[in-house]
Amino acid sequence: MTSVLPSVSLTELTQLTSRASTVIQRLRERVFSPGHEKQLNLRFNVRTAAEMVGRTEKAIRDAEGDGRLQEPDKDPETKRRTGYTLGQVNQMRDVFGTLPHRASDDPALVLAVQNFKGGVGKSTIVSHLSQFFALKGYRVCVIDCDSQASTTAMFGMNPDIDVDEEEDTLYPFLRHGGPKSLHYALRATYWPGIALIPANLGLYDAEYEFAARMAREPTFILDRLRDGVESIADQFDIILLDPPPALGMLSLSVLRAANALLIPAPPNNIDFASTAHFLKMMESTLSELAEHGGAREYNFVKIIASKMNDQKSAHLAIKRMMDAVFPQDMLQATLKDSAEIDNATANLSTVYELTGPATRTETHKRCRAYLDAVGREVELLTRKTWPSHHKALRKEGLL
Incomplete structure (x- = not known):
């Protein structure tokens, strides 16, 4: 019996792909307009800056008066201060000795936000966590390991135009005979304190190359990314890895490179079942990988309820x-399902970047509180991995 539906050939699929590319191009033309460079427009008044720095407003004024700090810009018309930038706040932290950096002999936290299922909020968590840490004054690196490059786009780079897979992504490093370190790929971002190693679709080729070479060079393949992370770790306090949503060679490399895991799990039957399968596959996979280069241990592994x-x-x-x-394994904080996050993401932005009247709504304040709670909990876990912070944590009653 012949189907009443017309068959779909490769020609029709090619046309469908072309039309989809047209839509993506129009969306990106709107967000990445020619000559447009994404900027951080956050400004902090002296009271907020003092809270962020951990000093009094008077201490800041005195430091400006004696020349240790530069005064913020003034509006040319009103002559009033426009507020401090994050870069200026970090300069204050430097002057007053309140930057929260780890000691040189503390290990950098290499945190993978990982689940083999897509759509669970990995990129949302990575981008917001990185900016939470930057607001606190930490030195952050975000490594986009996903060829879909959502995190790269969130940081204002058009993966199709601004990123060259042969020069800017992980791809050259992962190839045999590639660069000795990942320094070549580090890109400054418009966020003070955040560097990015971007991704684009070309990174997908690494999956095939890795799989083809796995039988011949298992240790090289599995530990190459870890070696790359170690080559830049001395420059950062926190390195966030955003892996692809699949059990592929790059995901396995991320599991080997990380020293901490955060697993997003939306609380619905399908996604939670997927997360349970992910944990089972991760256990099996890590056991298998241990035979090719030693067991891997993590500073912490936590599950976060996302899209709650x-x-x-x-x-x-x-x-x-x-x-x-999972009484000991869940983050207490949850990532709520929020229209505020969805609306910001639609413009390739984050809740932490919003300014003006939008930040005075109750919806924004609630969403910001949820995100801050997640950030604070991960920050505490991070500081517990740094021996140099233990004394301060005891003093704060947190250890």
Whole structure:
């Protein structure tokens, strides 16, 4: 019996791909307009700056008066201060000795936000966590390991135009005979304190090359990314890895390169089942990989409930079950399902970048509180991995 539907040939699929590319191009033309360079427009008044720096407003004024600090710019019309930039706040931290950097003999935190399932919020967590840490004054590197390059786009780079896979991504380093370190790929971003190693679709080729070479060079393949991370780790306090949503060679390399894992898991039946399978596959995979280069240990492995909707009884029920099954392994904070995040992401932005009237709504304040709670909890876990911070943590009653 012949189908009443017309068959779809490679020609039709090619046309569909072309039309999809046209839509993507139009979206990117809107976000990445010619000559447009993404900028951070955050400004902080002296009270907020003092809170961020951990000093009094008077101390800041005195430091400006004696020349240790530069005064912020003034509006040419009103002559009023426009506020301090994040770069100026970090300069204050430097002058007052309150930068939160790890000691040189503390290990950099290499945190992979990983789940083999797509759509669980990995890139959202990576971009917001990196900016939370930057606001605190940490030195952050984000490594985009996903050929979809969502995180790269969030940081204002057009993966199709601004990123060359032969020069700017992980791809050259992962190839045999590639560069000795990852320094070539580090890109400054418009966020003070955040460097990025970008990605684009060309990174997908690494999956095939890795798979083809795995049988011949298993140790090189599995540990190449870890070697690259170690080559730049002395420059950063925190390195965030955003892996592809699949159990491929790059994902396995990320598991080997990281020394901490954060696993996003939306509290619904399908996604939670996927996360359970991910944990089982991760255990099996790590056991297998241990035979090719030693066991891998992590400073911490935490599950975060992502895309949580408190208005859905099913979400609440599954979250209670997650807390009961993983009492020591769940982050207390959750990443809420928020229109504020969705709206910011639609413009390839984050909640932390919003300015003006948009930041005075209750919706924004609630969303910011959720994100800050996640950031603070991960920050505490991070500081617990640094021996130089233990004394301060005891003094704060956190250790």
